[in-house]
Amino acid sequence: MSIPAKKDRSVRFRTRDAQETMALAGLLSQRAPAPGLILLEGALGSGKTTFVRGFLRGLGFKGDVPSPTFTLINEYGRTRPPVFHMDLYRVEPGELENLGLEEYLGHPEAVSLVEWPAVLEPLYPVDRLEAYFRHAPGGRREIRLRGWGKESRRWLESVA
Ligand SMILES: Nc1ncnc2c1ncn2[C@@H]1O[C@H](COP(=O)(O)OP(=O)(O)OP(=O)(O)O)[C@@H](O)[C@H]1O
């Protein structure tokens, strides 16, 4: 299911349905470095929240995984590693400093998964995984993963 694109070291996955997207995320969750960061980019409805749901299932979390559209951040403190799920769709650059997101991103053991991360760009650490979601024919999704930095490249290699 994965197609490595040699040039920029990204890896493309095709998923047929939400279950497959969740399975991919679940696999990544079991190999997660601590700290870890995944930036989730892609259109509305392309599967970013579904991916986070799979990530948490992979860590054994059984409860609801709602979209943090209004809360901005949902914290899952009891999984190992702990997970922060953010959705910054509504956040303007000027609002950023009031939110204290650096504290979450700087957490030494947690994995953060961030939907609509562009506003955070000045704060991106060197080491991070980027996931680009695209609608593909037949209701499928193309998910391209790209590792920046040593830890995240190793992370990606562990599932590719
Ligand atoms: N291959 C697939 N992978 C993921 N989701 C899929 C797939 N096929 C169909 N779906 C459906 O597409 C929808 C994706 O919704 P989701 O909330 O995950 O998108 P999102 O990227 O988080 O959107 P938003 O930007 O609004 O937060 C879900 O209803 C899911 O069941």
Ligand SMILES: [Mg+2]
């Ligand atoms: Mg979402």
